[in-house]
Amino acid sequence: MSTDATPALTDASFDDLGLAAGVLEAVKELGYETPSAIQAATIPLLLEGRDVVGLAQTGTGKTAAFALPILSNLDVYDAAKPQALVLAPTRELALQVCEAFERYAAHLPGVRILPVYGGQGYGPQLTALRRGVHVVVGTPGRIMDHLEKGTLDLSQLRFLVLDEADEMLNMGFAEDVETILADTPEEKQVALFSATMPAQIRRLSKKYLRDPEEIQVKGKTQTAANITQRYLMVSYPQKVDALTRILEVENFEGMIVFVRTKNETETLAEKLRARGFSAAAINGDVPQNVRERTVNQLKDASLDILVATDVAARGLDVERISHVVNYDIPTDTEAYVHRIGRTGRAGRTGDAISFVTPRERYLLRAIEKATRSTLQQMHLPSVDEVNATRLSRFDDGITAALAETERVEFFRDVVRHYVEEYDVPEVDVAAALAVVLQGEEPLLLEPEPERPVREDRPRRDRDGRDRGTDGRGERRSRDTGQPMATYKISVGRRHKVEPRQIVGAIANEGGLRRADFGNISIRPDFSLVELPADLAPETWAALESTRISGKLIELRRDQGAPGRRSGGPRRDGGFDRGDRDDRPRKPRHKGPRD
Template sequence: MDGNGHETESVAFADLDIEPRVLRALTDVGYETPSPIQAETIPPLMNGRDVVGLAQTGTGKTAAFAIPILSKIAGGGRKPRALVLAPTRELALQVAEAFGKYAAHLPDIKVLPIYGGQSYGVQLSGLRRGAQIVVGTPGRVIDHLDKGTLDISELDFLVLDEADEMLTMGFAEDVERILSETPDSKQVALFSATMPKAIGRLAQKYLKSPVEITVKAKTQTAQNITQRYLQVSHQRKLDALTRVLEVEQFDAMIIFVRTKSATEELAEKLRSRGFSAVAINGDIVQAQRERTIASLRNGTLDILVATDVAARGLDVERISHVVNYDIPHDTESYVHRIGRTGRAGRSGNALLFVSPRERHLLRSIEKATRQPLTEIGLPSVDDVNAQRVAKFGESITENLQSEHLDMFRRLVENYARDNDVTLADIAAALALETRDGGFLLTPDPPAGARSSGDDRPPRRRREGGPSFATYRIAVGKKHRVTPGAIVGAIANEGGLTRGDFGHISIREDYSLVELPDDLGRETLSALRRTRISNVPINIGVDQGPPRQRGSARSGGRGGDFGGRRSPRVAGRGRS
């Protein structure tokens, strides 16, 4: 199907005049047939045309521009010949990794990601050694241009990936400046999920008679699969999963994680907590894979911890649940994952774990699948304990039917007589032998309770949204900062999205910003290195009492990102 909805002949990568060594790399990773966006985009880019592609994440657009660039780029030399701009460090790393995979047989091609949150030293070393392909976030690219450490005067290719997101995050000025410093002769590819007027103006100004391509992702999910999500911080995911496994009634389950090492680690932790779990990943030999799947099929194994690649082609009717322990970064992966359940007309269940900073990925999934996910709460201590007591009773009932019961009854009766102990005490002692003293969970602390010495800021929960905490940053009115600059800098350095921001109150020499109250240590460490208007923000907990912090609607040019209206994001963020 082409961009206009017409049927197209099925083509293979081998039909697209791709450089043989790139084609070999595609074969190595198992690619045979291009996706619609790839089939429509690769030919015009190979022919030197500019391209505007309207495509959602998950349609395969990275390969759509990476393959022709690698097929045409000249190896050697120190100056970059291709620059890819991406709105977030996660996407920049993802794109750079894809380029590296497709360039596996091109030894002269070096790929370098440059983004906020990574030290300049690593990036400066890479630029000095020479990189033909640079993948970067706009703010960090501008920083290198200002320092004179990045020379884009000889670019042959420029890609704007997720251009609408870049403009939404306040990078319009950065993107235009970067475009203005590139050669007029360059070839440009612009990819965007939507086509707002700002993107149209950008394309009209900087692209030469571009070919316009529109492809929609095939992201339909089965109607017989119940889809739910649980909002939980990264640190509590294992405990949350444990509670879900104890409370949820399931036949067999696949738990998806992102990496091979995570499959082994999580499976081991689940086994230590008494669950029948086995890891399956790309390093598992075929014979072992077949034994594992057979165990899952015949009921001797209940839980499989897998990566996307390892689960391909897996079809076991007994799988009643799919858990996305790590949320996928694209909607296609989500659809493929949950398609492992609800087979052969049976009903299925899909559960997605979402941390506060990953809610933008949840929204992308709901938007692309046009099917909202239902939020559930963490199973309570009472729920878990009730299940443990019920299962304890079931095990007693089952063992009462054992043929060995008479022998053990005589042993217990003899012990009771010789030691003057009640049968109930003996039964309790035997139960304790197989179950430690922590058989029942202790109650959760009351909501809002804190341990002494907890210096986290007070929480504010937006109705139907996350719990926020107030942080203080050392830039304010006198630095001429805007809400857009604050959002752009913090979002890119901390891997956050616009939905992760609450009230922003800009004061004379500092600002107050509401962010999710469970920011991890790694995120805060990255944010402490952030600069806005070349000033270190020195982010930290706001220690002032509420009356000193002021309301969200007072003091400067603050905006409310938590309400229905978002302020226009202006200025330049730092990434």
């Protein structure tokens, strides 16, 4: 049976859904008011024990749709063996789901939730499993490892969730997922969530779910047309300086800067104050009277910048807010819409700027898809732009001071006396007064030093032409247009490695997407993989401990040594006869390891 989760379903409140008292208390503390369409349609079915297939995009609130009913039905006094298992395609999603479970279980004493993913040592996971957990949230590869080692017992499993099932299968986890499903009890409740319903997902649903109810959520998340939406590509360490430059150049009245954590609100507000901006923080720990005083200061213009978390900003309505900055881009598209809706109030125009790190490109695309809007890329304000703004502000300050005729007349006499007494030109006295006023902080930024540009030599086809370039010798992804480079990993054919394992392991550990991969050429003792040329430092760090078939991949940039042409990628994107990995064949082991 199929149900269309229309907006009318969201007229219900969380009180009407039948959640356990402790879970409902946590939901209200988090500031949730009405359930989203997927939550209103799914939660009652799962509480009744029905299997569910939810067709919903990322950011529709589906984590709460399955976490809240699972927690409501848990036996909190039995943690000997896991009662619930959530499978997620990436460790980032696994951690997000785990954190959500912990927030919703805040008033369920003793409930233990364990994240299980690659890149983390086995020790803490084994200790937690021996102590007992109620809910396990993990990636298929690491769950498979524990099942093979006998360290994870699913014999008492009551609830199983496949989150973003289509992405899991796209990453090559199909065999692992089926193996895990086959290793669970026959009598269990299953919820499958997917953005699309390809044939493989349909077959999985028919095989492992019992008479499931299909819930489909049509994208209806939209942003106001009077809000200009932009984004800035920036690395995490550059965020504070980038925000500082934007604050100097943008003409704003009031601003809310959104961050993910309570601690970050205080830290960022303090850094902004140190740079001369009027900023304050609000978060869930700020007392109500302090919150009200801070919001009133924002309204009456005695405060310009509010640094806040999503929960703290709920219900905030201040017409003076002209700009919203997503210092940390939200992982939930509904949260994005809620955030930028704080500006452009009462028919006024507004600006929304989102900081996006290289690893968060997928969140940007999810927001654009869900909101059916295109965010315009902006560039970091240059030194010249910042200096021009500072000089203009300096001029405005002089103009405003000259309007105060009585005070100017007094200081004119003071300056005239100094000029006559010390025989100094008036312009020099004015310059000296500016120095006194400015203090040690320089008025203008220093020009940025030029950075040498490293030129990578593009690979060439056998006819001498550059392969996969943009006409300037720079190879670019066909899917994303981003610059690509070739990397070498220390696993090859003799390790029985296949392309899907490479994609699954590197994507999962490094936070990359399927579209970030180019050609893959598997050689006897190593493999060559095309990946983005600007891999972030955190991606390099994450991939240092990545293994495929039990062997460290030892990722490094390929230097294009001689003698590697045999079996390399062809111009048409396939492989030469020296490498037969483009031919379909039966997998030789359980799949990608995370």
